Amino acid sequence: MLYIGVDLGTSSVKLLLMDESGRIENIVIREYPIYYPKPGWSEQNPEDWYNALTDGLKELIKNCNKDEIDGISFSGQMHGMVILDEHDRVIRPAILWNDGRTQAECDYLNNDIGREKISGYTANMALTGFTAPKLLWVRKHEPENFVRIKKVMLPKDYIAYMLSGVHCTDVSDASGMLLFDVKNKRWSEEMLEICGLKKEQMAKVYESYEVVGNVSQKASEETGLPTSVKVIAGGGDQAVASVGTGTVGKGKCNVSLGTSGVVFISAQEFAVDDKNALHAFCHADGKYHFMGVMLSAGASNSWWMNNVLDTKDYTSEQKDITGLGRNNVYFLPYLMGERTPHNNPNARGTFIGMTMDTTRKDMTQAVLEGVAFALRDSFEIAKSIGTTVDRIRINGGGAKSPLWCKIVANVLNVKVDKTNSKEEPAFGAAILAAVGCGKYKTVEVATEKLIQVIDTVEQDPEIVELYNKKYEVFRQLYPAVKDIFDKVSG
Numbered sequence: 001m002l003y004i005g006v007d008l009g010t011s012s013v014k015l016l017l018m019d020e021s022g023r024i025e026n027i028v029i030r031e032y033p034i035y036y037p038k039p040g041w042s043e044q045n046p047e048d049w050y051n052a053l054t055d056g057l058k059e060l061i062k063n064c065n066k067d068e069i070d071g072i073s074f075s076g077q078m079h080g081m082v083i084l085d086e087h088d089r090v091i092r093p094a095i096l097w098n099d100g101r102t103q104a105e106c107d108y109l110n111n112d113i114g115r116e117k118i119s120g121y122t123a124n125m126a127l128t129g130f131t132a133p134k135l136l137w138v139r140k141h142e143p144e145n146f147v148r149i150k151k152v153m154l155p156k157d158y159i160a161y162m163l164s165g166v167h168c169t170d171v172s173d174a175s176g177m178l179l180f181d182v183k184n185k186r187w188s189e190e191m192l193e194i195c196g197l198k199k200e201q202m203a204k205v206y207e208s209y210e211v212v213g214n215v216s217q218k219a220s221e222e223t224g225l226p227t228s229v230k231v232i233a234g235g236g237d238q239a240v241a242s243v244g245t246g247t248v249g250k251g252k253c254n255v256s257l258g259t260s261g262v263v264f265i266s267a268q269e270f271a272v273d274d275k276n277a278l279h280a281f282c283h284a285d286g287k288y289h290f291m292g293v294m295l296s297a298g299a300s301n302s303w304w305m306n307n308v309l310d311t312k313d314y315t316s317e318q319k320d321i322t323g324l325g326r327n328n329v330y331f332l333p334y335l336m337g338e339r340t341p342h343n344n345p346n347a348r349g350t351f352i353g354m355t356m357d358t359t360r361k362d363m364t365q366a367v368l369e370g371v372a373f374a375l376r377d378s379f380e381i382a383k384s385i386g387t388t389v390d391r392i393r394i395n396g397g398g399a400k401s402p403l404w405c406k407i408v409a410n411v412l413n414v415k416v417d418k419t420n421s422k423e424e425p426a427f428g429a430a431i432l433a434a435v436g437c438g439k440y441k442t443v444e445v446a447t448e449k450l451i452q453v454i455d456t457v458e459q460d461p462e463i464v465e466l467y468n469k470k471y472e473v474f475r476q477l478y479p480a481v482k483d484i485f486d487k488v489s490g
Contacts, residue, residue, distance in 0.1 A: 004072040007429030022450035040100040043093040071433035071455035074234030075425035076156025123182040125276040132178035164213035172235035175281035208284035232436035235284035244428030247452035248285040257398025261297025277341040285443040292340035292378025299416035325466025331370030338431040345490035372411035391415035416425035
């Protein structure tokens with residue numbers, strides 16, 4: 001049998017066709033536009049997503065036996081607000097995860113309602129990326145649209161609806177809306193009331209691997225998929241990408257060195273840290289996870305290489321870096337502000353410690369180390385709630401650098417595993433489809449079967465000790481310059 005994984009990203013949709021052994025048969029990518037109506041705003045037309053999906057699916061399956069396609073599932077950009085009217089028509093463009101217009105609404109939730117109350121209802125604090133503040137913004141600024149809302153959905157759930165006719169979501173993606181009681185896996189009545197919504201306006205909630213329906217006759221005609229194909233709920237992009245790396249089960253950890261940096265820790269039981277520095281979400285495997293997010297991981301290195309050094313030869317810039325733990329230059333990687341642990345949009349990138357003998361190599365090393373130290377901030381919070389991690393899996397563009405992997409291993413004092421999986425969000429979605437169709441009993445069983453570790457980078461005790469001392473300096477830098485960030489951020 002064949003399974004389709006759909007990764008609905010911010011700039012494109014990636015479609016992956018996988019057979020039951022985990023072999024990737026085909027990959028198709030279709031792009032769509034992002035609109036910026038005002039500075040700091042970010043929107044998309046949900047119909048563009050579906051048009052790209054239907055076009056891509058035709059290409060994906062044109063050379064396969066369509067009767068062998070058993071299921072389709074999704075990884076989706078999180079937090080985006082999709083609102084439908086009584087006729088299931090899109091009311092306004094979707095407001096995306098990276099839209100920054102809702103700071104006033106977040107201040108209202110965190111300060112007027114109170115962060116502790118909000119956390120008690122949802123296990124998280126309000127951030128501008130989340131869905132609930134977007135709905136409050138619409139209620140205030142577009143009341144004529146707010147009163148028309150019949151259903152509130154997330155990006156991937158819209159395309160699942162278009163394929164199946166079912167208003168659905170899953171626990172992992174719903175966790176990032178700030179409308180969901182993560183601990184009890186249900187909509188929060190308190191948060192719905194705060195936002196002026198009713199439970200009937202929310203989609204039905206499924207586990208990520210559960211079947212929500214079949215491809216409808218209309219969608220079959222539009223995509224070429226048979227109506228026998230099962231539609232599986234899918235999940236938020238980080239949860240599904242972690243399925244794609246095999247990060248499921250108790251205490252497993254994945255670090256993503258993409259544009260942003262993510263520390264993702266799977267857990268069997270629900271827990272939350274006192275300051276809500278880590279996101280506490282449901283996982284796509286049926287359990288829970290913690291997640292720390294830094295906004296500029298690979299982006300920091302790209303900025304340094306492309307904008308400052310004016311080169312794309314990353315390998316050459318890193319090849320002579322050898323003195324790990326002995327560099328006296330530090331870098332705060334807050335080029336786009338920061339989320340975990342500081343939650344400060346005014347934070348800025350900063351070099352400190354340069355002298356007359358500081359070299360280009362020293363500063364390149366400082367950038368790589370600064371990202372690793374910022375990732376360690378999330379690790380330290382996880383330790384504070386009793387989580388122990390002694391090895392991680394790593395993915396993202398930065399994982400291609402042996403040097404960066406070695407730095408991460410020693411800064412975090414963990415073994416760093418690389419797996420055989422590729423295109424992790426789409427691959428993870430295809431795995432969820434296979435589980436939903438009954439090919440595998442659980443998500444954990446499926447990942448154990450399909451994903452193998454192919455290389456491991458181990459830490460050096462001497463370098464670990466050097467980095468422990470450097471990290472103690474690093475963690476003092478942000479408090480020392482925080483007030484200055486507020487003055488220079490504009």
